[in-house]
Amino acid sequence: LSLKDMLEARFLMKLSRIALALLAVESSAAQLGTSAQYQAHLNISQVLFKLSQGQHDRLFLAEGLLEPLIGVVRAHAQEPTACELLTYAVGVLKNVTNDEDNRKCSAEAGAVAVLFGLMAAEHLTGSAGG
DSSP states (O other), X not given: XXXXXXHHHHHHHHHHHXXXXXXXXXXXXXXXXXXXXXXXXXXXXXXXXXXXXXXOHHHHHHTTOHHHHHHHHHHHTTOTTXXXXXXXXXXXXXXXXXXXXXXXXXXXXXXXXXHHHXXXXXXXXXXXXX
16 A cells, blocks of 8 residues: 555545534534435445545544444434445445454444344335335
């Protein structure tokens, strides 16, 4: 991994953390509207998913991205049209929890309950209950 790649990844993660923090502020979320907030979360999750496929696992914890990302999953878990966003966000969590510290932080931030909540019958496409 080159220094340039590492700096670019760190920059994108810092930018993502700031954007997620801004989106979490009620007043900015209300001004944006649901559709724009969803699209912003999707774009951020796509960038983070790409970064999570590399050798950047430790940066996710260092840059404070795990809790906000779990918050994104929690915020959109009840939306039937959020499948694409949830796929990327959960994919990031899956990829970066290969690192033990990330696993611990994610568990402490409530990731297990949030992810189990996604497996409820009403969330599963083609389930007998829905």
